[in-house]
Amino acid sequence: MEGERYDLHALTGGTAAGPTGVPHERELVALAEAVAGGDPAALAEARREALAALGPESFVAAAAVASNFERMVRIADGTGIPLDAGVNELSASIREEIGIDAYGSSANTPPLSAARRLLGRVLEPAARFVLPVVATLSKRRSQPGAER
Amino acid sequence: MAFEYTDLSLPIPEEMRAAHRRAWERLAAPGAWWNGAERVALAAEVRAARECALCRERKAALSPHAVAGEHEGTSLLPAAAVDVVHRIATDPGRLTKSWYEKTLAAGLSAEQYVELLGVVVTLVNLDALHRALGVEPEPLPEPVAGEPSRARPPIVQGGAWVPWIELGCDEARTLYAGAPRVANVLRALSLVPDAVRQLKELSTVHYLPMDKVADPRAGLPTLSRPQMELVAGRVSALNECFY
Numbered sequence: 001m002e003g004e005r006y007d008l009h010a011l012t013g014g015t016a017a018g019p020t021g022v023p024h025e026r027e028l029v030a031l032a033e034a035v036a037g038g039d040p041a042a043l044a045e046a047r048r049e050a051l052a053a054l055g056p057e058s059f060v061a062a063a064a065v066a067s068n069f070e071r072m073v074r075i076a077d078g079t080g081i082p083l084d085a086g087v088n089e090l091s092a093s094i095r096e097e098i099g100i101d102a103y104g105s106s107a108n109t110p111p112l113s114a115a116r117r118l119l120g121r122v123l124e125p126a127a128r129f130v131l132p133v134v135a136t137l138s139k140r141r142s143q144p145g146a147e148r
Numbered sequence: 149m150a151f152e153y154t155d156l157s158l159p160i161p162e163e164m165r166a167a168h169r170r171a172w173e174r175l176a177a178p179g180a181w182w183n184g185a186e187r188v189a190l191a192a193e194v195r196a197a198r199e200c201a202l203c204r205e206r207k208a209a210l211s212p213h214a215v216a217g218e219h220e221g222t223s224l225l226p227a228a229a230v231d232v233v234h235r236i237a238t239d240p241g242r243l244t245k246s247w248y249e250k251t252l253a254a255g256l257s258a259e260q261y262v263e264l265l266g267v268v269v270t271l272v273n274l275d276a277l278h279r280a281l282g283v284e285p286e287p288l289p290e291p292v293a294g295e296p297s298r299a300r301p302p303i304v305q306g307g308a309w310v311p312w313i314e315l316g317c318d319e320a321r322t323l324y325a326g327a328p329r330v331a332n333v334l335r336a337l338s339l340v341p342d343a344v345r346q347l348k349e350l351s352t353v354h355y356l357p358m359d360k361v362a363d364p365r366a367g368l369p370t371l372s373r374p375q376m377e378l379v380a381g382r383v384s385a386l387n388e389c390f391y
Contacts, residue, residue: 080309
């Protein structure tokens with residue numbers, strides 16, 4: 001994932017928004033749409049195609065991820081949490097580009113000042129390098145016996 | 149035994165089955181602010197909401213507030229609780245702070261609200277998975293008798309509508325392994341710590357352990373992280389979730 005580039009427009013626009021670069025994107029997006037939608041026939045078709053394309057183990061994993069986010073969105077929107085510090089700045093330009101800022105639940109996150117928006121744009125290219133380092137550091141710190 | 153998946157030819161990992169069973173046991177037991185019968189009744193309302201005519205009409209309306217009416221709820225639950233369950237289950241993208249405040253004014257406490265939300269999202273998660281797999285929803289468990297614990301951790305009012313746990317308290321140190329900072333979504337249900345425990349258990353078997361989510365290198369052997377995020381992001385966008 002590190003160093004690879006993906007087009008995120010399909011998150012808001014579906015497969016009609018163009019290719020993402022993710023393997024089996026058509027089947028994965030169709031499965032996600034069918035799980036979030038309410039049409040049993042569409043879900044049966046998406047299940048059949050995803051199963052054929054991904055194989056049984058990966059299909060179960062994809063179904064689990066989809067259902068997991070049916071849960072997570074309701075936790076976020078049911079409690080009115082704002083974006084976490086830093087994520088707001090670093091994701092500002094991509095949110096604007098793919099239309100997420102138009103969602104009603106954006107009201108739960110205070111708008112960015114011009115200065116913080118600019119800071120986000122400056123730091124954005126470094127985010128993909130910074131995040132793994134932070135994750136590694138926090139993992140080391142949580143190891144039993146790690147130095148404090 | 150629940151969640152056997154005997155009629156399913158797909159490989160459901162044993163740890164996933166075990167987590168589902170624990171979720172059912174937790175659902176049936178008395179919680180902190182609702183007893184077992186009430187918690188199972190809340191779960192039944194999640195399923196009723198999928199067939200609810202009022203919810204369908206509201207979902208289709210320009211504003212959910214434009215459509216008045218009552219859900220066909222169980223007499224066991226207060227009407228305010230039934231409405232909250234239906235709204236969260238069927239139209240989460242249009243919940244607002246003023247709506248939340250009205251639910252409190254209608255008689256639900258913040259603690260009851262958060263525990264209710266924890267029940268709703270567990271049901272939504274497991275039923276969505278069963279629909280995706282093509283299996284029937286698991287029959288709801290028999291409630292376990294007993295009174296709610298009414299245990300409330302030390303709380304602070306942060307950036308969310310709901311209050312959440314103070315990170316310096318013992319309960320928070322246990323929940324979050326002493327982490328000095330915790331992602332808002334992991335802290336969101338912490339007014340009811342068992343709801344956080346439930347979230348962590350299901351996230352571990354359906355997606356990733358919550359402490360691995362921020363690491364872009366974390367993934368599954370069966371699905372790459374970009375594939376996982378494509379599914380996660382599309383589901384989130386269709387629910388119009390900004391977070």
